[in-house]
Amino acid sequence: MISKQRRFNSVAAAAVLLLASGAVSADLAVLQYHHVSNETPASTSTTPSLFRNQIDMVQSLDIDVKPLESATKEALDGDLNESQQVAITFDDAYSSVYTFAAPLLLEKGLPFTIFVNSQAIDDQDRGSMTWEQLEELASHPEVTIGNHSLDHGHLARKPNEAEAQWHERVSHSLDASAARIEEKLGVTPTLFAYPYGEYDSELEKLIEDRQWLAYGQQSGPIGAQSAKTRLPRFPMATSFGQLSSLKDKLMSKALPVDAASLPDGIFKDNPPELRFSLPANMPTKALSCYGSGVGQLVVKSDEAEGAVMVTADRAFDSRRFRYNCTYPASEGRFYWQSVQWIDLSKPED
The missing domain is CATH 3.20.20.370 (Glycoside hydrolase/deacetylase)
Structure with missing residues (x-):
C-alpha cells in the first residue's frame, strides 16, 4: 500500500x-x-x-x-x-x-x-x-x-x-x-x-x-x-x-495542499495563524486570502521552511469564521482552500 x-x-x-x-x-x-x-x-x-x-x-x-x-x-x-x-x-x-x-x-x-x-x-x-x-x-x-x-x-x-x-x-x-x-x-x-x-x-x-x-x-x-x-x-x-x-x-x-495537515479549526490564539506549504513554482505573492468580516488577510512566507503563514490583523468575535484562500490557475480558474475556525469559548448556537 x-x-x-x-x-x-x-x-x-x-x-x-x-x-x-x-x-x-x-x-x-x-x-x-x-x-x-x-x-x-x-x-x-x-x-x-x-x-x-x-x-x-x-x-x-x-x-x-x-x-x-x-x-x-x-x-x-x-x-x-x-x-x-x-x-x-x-x-x-x-x-x-x-x-x-x-x-x-x-x-x-x-x-x-x-x-x-x-x-x-x-x-x-x-x-x-x-x-x-x-x-x-x-x-x-x-x-x-x-x-x-x-x-x-x-x-x-x-x-x-x-x-x-x-x-x-x-x-x-x-x-x-x-x-x-x-x-x-x-x-x-x-x-x-x-x-x-x-x-x-x-x-x-x-x-x-x-x-x-x-x-x-x-x-x-x-x-x-x-x-x-x-x-x-x-x-x-x-x-x-x-x-x-x-x-x-x-x-x-x-489548492495543492495536504488538507489533512491543516488545523482542525480549534485554536488558542485569536486571530489564529494558518500555515501551509505551496509547491515550489507557486509564488506566494499570487496567493489571496480573506477572513470572515475582516477582509484581506496578511500573507507572509518563510522561505527557509517553504511555508506560507496567513493571519488576520485583528481578533474575531464570532464563534465561527473562515479563512478563504485562492490562487489563479490557467483558463481563468482558481485554486481554492478554506479553513473554518471555531472559538469554543463563545456560546453555542
Whole structure:
C-alpha cells in the first residue's frame, strides 16, 4: 500500500506538472443548501428563483452532476481527469426541499443528497420533512440519505468536558441517528455532515473509525489532496450563492495542499495563524486570502521552511469564521482552500 506521505508527494508532483503545462484538471464542487424558500431565515436560505438559476448555470456550463459518494471517492483518487463535476447536498431535511428543490432536481434527473438529523424528524420540528416524505424521496435512485447527527448538537469537545463523557455523548449522536435512519428508511448512511461544520481531530477519529466520509461547511472543491474526514462544500445560501461568483466556485480546483495537515479549526490564539506549504513554482505573492468580516488577510512566507503563514490583523468575535484562500490557475480558474475556525469559548448556537 502506498503511504499517505508518498501519495501526497506524487499528487503534489502532478500538480506542479499541471501548473507548468498550463493545464487544469478537474475536481468536485459540492454545493450545500439548507432551506430553498422565500419564507425562512436568510442566513440559511436560498430563494427558489436563485436555486433554479444556479442549477441552470451548472447545466449551461455542461458540468456533470454526480452522486456525492461516488464523485467524492473519484475526486480523492484523482480519477476525474478533465471532467469537472458537481454534487448537490441539503442539510437538515427541511420541507422546502421536498416541496420545491427535490421536484425540480428529479424532473431534470439530477442526483442529490439529504443529510438528516433524525430527532428533528421524530419530533416533527417546524419546517422539517416527515419520515414518509423522506421515504418517498429515498425511493428514487437519484436520492442519497446521509447522517447529520441525532439532534444537530455541537459535536466538537467542549471546554472542560471529560474525554469519556464527550466520547459517550458524540458516539450516541452519531450511531443513534444512523440506526434510526436505517430503521425508518432501510438505508445505512455512510456519509456524514458536521452540524454547523464544526469538527475537531478527536471527532474526525470517530468518523474515520466508522469509515464514513464527512463534510464540513468550509468552502472549496474536493480533489486528490482533500481529506476524507474534513471534506469542503460551498455554502449556497442567497448571500453566498449569487450567480456573479458561482462560476468561479463551480470551476475551482483544490489548492495543492495536504488538507489533512491543516488545523482542525480549534485554536488558542485569536486571530489564529494558518500555515501551509505551496509547491515550489507557486509564488506566494499570487496567493489571496480573506477572513470572515475582516477582509484581506496578511500573507507572509518563510522561505527557509517553504511555508506560507496567513493571519488576520485583528481578533474575531464570532464563534465561527473562515479563512478563504485562492490562487489563479490557467483558463481563468482558481485554486481554492478554506479553513473554518471555531472559538469554543463563545456560546453555542
